[in-house]
Amino acid sequence: MTDSEYMLPDGLLLSALQMTEATAIAAAAHRGRGDEPAAMAAAAQMLLAELDRLEADGRIMVGDSEMEDERLMVGTRVGTGGPRIDLAVSPLEGATLCAKALPNALSAVVMGLPDSLLSVPDVYMEKIAIGPGYPEGLVDLDMSPADNLQALAEAKGVQPKDITVCVLDRPRHGNLIAALRETGAAVRLISDGDIAAVIETARADLTGLDIYMGMGGAPEGLIAAAALRCMGGRMQARLTPLNNDQRQLVAASGLDPQRKYRADELAAGDIVFSATGISGGALLRGILSDANGIHTHTLAMRSARGSVRWVSSQHKHLPVA
CATH class of the missing domain: 3.30.540.10 (Fructose-1,6-Bisphosphatase, subunit A, domain 1)
Incomplete structure (x- = not known):
């Protein structure tokens, strides 16, 4: 070629x-x-x-x-x-x-x-996203919320209390929100619109948003990952089916629900x-x-x-x- x-x-x-x-x-x-x-x-x-x-x-x-x-x-x-x-x-x-x-x-x-x-099924997806200028793996889905905020704060040269996190305001995020607030970080809750929220992490200078965490739709996750690819941000995502119907969709897709996908694996190339x-x-x-x-x-x-x-x-x- x-x-x-x-x-x-x-x-x-x-x-x-x-x-x-x-x-x-x-x-x-x-x-x-x-x-x-x-x-x-x-x-x-x-x-x-x-x-x-x-x-x-x-x-x-x-x-x-x-x-x-x-x-x-x-x-x-x-x-x-x-x-x-x-x-x-x-x-x-x-x-x-x-x-x-x-x-x-x-x-x-x-x-x-x-x-x-990546042709992701219409199921839930666990996501964590930050802006550009950080090494791959600085934040990770398998790290605790406190450890992720500590790692990001250290990379920024600030304290966790200086970090603002965006999370969808859903009952499923109750434990996550509580854990984030225990660190002293500010938690910005949104009712909808997690594509915009993920993209906003790439321009923290304009939005005041440092990191996105939590579960949202997988199709929205791919679109947001494509945006971060263009802006240099970092993202990890993992399919998270919450019921039998969603598990069947994931199985039919052939994708691994245990795998953590990077932004460049969700949206590759040009x-x-x-x-x-x-x-x-x-x-x-x-x-x-x-x-x-x-x-x-x-x-x-x-x-x-x-x-x-x-x-x-x-x-x-x-x-x-």
């Missing part, structure tokens, strides 16, 4: 950016209206229209089961033809957040070379990532409208180029599904 065969076409970054912009605009029309299904349907319809226009031979490796649209399911072929790529998509991450106009709802798309994205804010947050502004049009804010990245772009766009016309 030549070097170019290990690289995605350059034009795909713009394609991914346009996809998430259009999808976020469609979802934002339902922001704060209290209707999650309507927001999800609008996002899915717009993303499907954008995927139909994609100049590539795409295969969805991580879809969105909550959308209940078989065209966004794993294995679906999309695009008009061209270079073969794999995709992970989340038309609306944080449907509840969007419906309630709460922070960190977003639309995200990941593109990679064929067989570069990665394109795009996420557009819907309701806004610490990293991405939400969709805004005024007399000049619709304004979007997108994080667009490419791992092979080492590029991280914050793109503010103005749209004179609504995207067409």
Whole structure:
């Protein structure tokens, strides 16, 4: 193979950016209206229209089961033809957040070379993530919460009490939250939106968030891992099925539930990532409208180029599904 065969076409970054912009605009029309299904349907319809226009031979490796649209399911072929790529998509991450106009709802798309994205089942995944500049293995899923915070604090040259940890506010995390608070660390609890939370660890200077810990969805974990790949962050993840149905899904996937996956094992090779804010947050502004049009804010990245772009766009016309 030549070097170019290990690289995605350059034009795909713009394609991914346009996809998430259009999808976020469609979802934002339902922001704060209290209707999650309507927001999800609008996002899915717009993303499907954008995927139909994609100049590539795409295969969805991580879809969105909550959308209940078989065209966004794993294995679906999309695009008009061209270079073969794999995709992970989340038309609306944080449907509840969007419906309630709460922070960190977003639309995200990941593109990679064929067989570069791990096709994770829709089960729970245990995750730990930190930003760039730290050695692999500094934090570990098999270390105690206190030991992880101590290791990170030492690497930062601070005390554990100076660390801020993000955890999904769920009953399953009760023991974890108690253990973290015993160290003196600050615990930021979120109701939803762990893709945004993991990404925020890569820009602690902007977000004040040092580390993410806990269980969330495996598809969201892969998308977040792809973002960290582009930003230089570190992540470990392990599939954590909580019932018989989830255990059967893991068994059918052929993946090892005991294995700890690094970010570059979840999303390998050349990665394109795009996420557009819907309701806004610490990293991405939400969709805004005024007399000049619709304004979007997108994080667009490419791992092979080492590029991280914050793109503010103005749209004179609504995207067409």
